[in-house]
Amino acid sequence: MQSCYLIVGLGNPEERYFKTFHNIGFMAIDCLADSLNAKFKIKTCDAEVAELSIAGNKVILAKPQTYMNLSGLAVQQLVRKYKVDFQHLLVLYDDYDIAKGKLKIRQKGSAGTHNGMKSIIQTLNSSAFNRIRLGIYDEDIQIPIIKYVLSSISKENMPIYQEVCMRAAEACKLWLHAMPMEKVMNIYNV
DSSP states (O other), X not given: OOOEEEXXXXXXXXXXXXXXXXXXXXXXXXXXXXXTTOOOOEEETTEEEEEEEETTEEEEEEEEOSOGGGHHHHHHHHHHHXXXXXXXXXXXXXXXXXXXXXXXXXXXXXXTTOHHHHHXXXXXXXXXXXXXXXXXXXXXXXXXXXHHHTSBOOTTTHHXXXXXXXXXXXXXHHHHTTOOHHHHHHHHOO
């Protein structure tokens, strides 16, 4: 039986946010889409969406356009429209609690300090879904978190974030090709 997988990258839609830390989720899902030759052609459920098929399953890639703090509105609409089980939902987002260039995969858990994840957990009334947390913490930068996440990634640091986005995309592809998330976690949570 065909399943529907939904991978959501979190970020803010305006161009001024594109190269900020808070848009790492958008950067990672763009990297995944590029590697799968998928294009974000559809606008539905307050999101930009790419639809494709992998290993006999429908796959939806999405970038909510609701702004970070209201990400749950778009995710809830997408889950309903495409009839996605929470075990087939994966969210990619920046995490200030993890060092830059690192990633952590979890199958459930709290939102931590992330308002986009708080919105999703509250709107779905569940925290039992997959997530890839892309580390952005830099001990050399000492500004308040709210300013930090909306600041631009420096040219010298951009390769670090491009590389972690590529690793996140690889992890997504393993999962989409039926590797259990526990095995994906064993490979990438190092």
